[in-house]
Amino acid sequence: MRKKIVAGNWKMNLDYNEGLSLFSEVINMVKDEITGNQQAVVCSPYIHLHSLAQLAKGYTKVSVGAQNAHQAESGAYTGEISAKMIKSVGAEYVILGHSERRQYFGEDNALLAKKTDTALKNGLKPIFCIGETLQEREANQHLDIIKSQLVEGVFHLDEAQFVQLVIAYEPVWAIGTGVTASSGQAQEIHAFIRKEIAAKYGQAVAENTTILYGGSCNPKNAPELFACADIDGGLIGGASLKSRDFVDIVKVFN
Numbered sequence: 678m679r680k681k682i683v684a685g686n687w688k689m690n691l692d693y694n695e696g697l698s699l700f701s702e703v704i705n706m707v708k709d710e711i712t713g714n715q716q717a718v719v720c721s722p723y724i725h726l727h728s729l730a731q732l733a734k735g736y737t738k739v740s741v742g743a744q745n746a747h748q749a750e751s752g753a754y755t756g757e758i759s760a761k762m763i764k765s766v767g768a769e770y771v772i773l774g775h776s777e778r779r780q781y782f783g784e785d786n787a788l789l790a791k792k793t794d795t796a797l798k799n800g801l802k803p804i805f806c807i808g809e810t811l812q813e814r815e816a817n818q819h820l821d822i823i824k825s826q827l828v829e830g831v832f833h834l835d836e837a838q839f840v841q842l843v844i845a846y847e848p849v850w851a852i853g854t855g856v857t858a859s860s861g862q863a864q865e866i867h868a869f870i871r872k873e874i875a876a877k878y879g880q881a882v883a884e885n886t887t888i889l890y891g892g893s894c895n896p897k898n899a900p901e902l903f904a905c906a907d908i909d910g911g912l913i914g915g916a917s918l919k920s921r922d923f924v925d926i927v928k929v930f931n
């Protein structure tokens with residue numbers, strides 16, 4: 678049975694104190710309300726990571742992650758943060774390849790392949806994001822785009838490495854727009870992703886890979902999305918900034 682995960686991506690929001698109080702609320706709600714085996718992951722800005730990891734100690738259903746990591750182990754990269762640093766403060770996950778990193782910071786599949794290698798080498802679990810733009814979908818290129826993101830970004834990994842990954846499908850046109858992919862559209866792509874993983878790593882690996890949906894996911898639409906056979910949770914942006922909404926999404930798997 679593959680792991681169900683709901684990951685919050687705070688993006689560049691919340692100062693230090695705001696982040697700590699939101700996270701404390703999340704922990705308290707998860708402690709009291711989560712009855713299943715699902716995992717809540719909070720991916721915060723770097724400044725919060727150490728404190729959040731301390732607060733999460735002893736709460737096995739809540740983990741902490743970063744939103745990016747550099748591809749190099751260390752060195753003269755002013756302003757950057759390494760995977761080893763992230764791991765050293767107690768984070769378990771790192772988001773890689775988010776469409777905002779691809780769009781605004783020019784991150785391409787080749788760079789993301791290196792970032793994935795470095796994250797894994799340092800014991801972080803990448804939440805590897807893939808997804809097409811509206812233009813690509815309208816041109817009927819979405820399956821090709823998603824396949825190339827997988828092939829060029831993560832299919833160089835051996836099986837032992839690949840099983841550490843979580844994949845997140847985020848159609849770019851659904852991120853922060855209020856337009857969610859329909860459950861049918863999302864399921865179609867998740868099934869496609871699982872089929873590609875099966876072709877590369879075999880059915881057993883594919884069956885055990887957690888594939889998240891992201892893009893305007895909220896407590897209202899999450900139940901229908903998460904009921905789909907190949908959707909194992911969500912990567913949540915805006916709704917993760919409200920403790921009640923985020924935990925209500927986590928609770929879908931109760």
Ligand SMILES: O=C[C@H](O)COP(=O)(O)O
Pocket residue numbers: 686775847851852853854855891892893894912913914915916
């Ligand atoms: O990482 C999260 C996604 O970008 C989704 O963001 P959103 O829930 O605000 O649409």
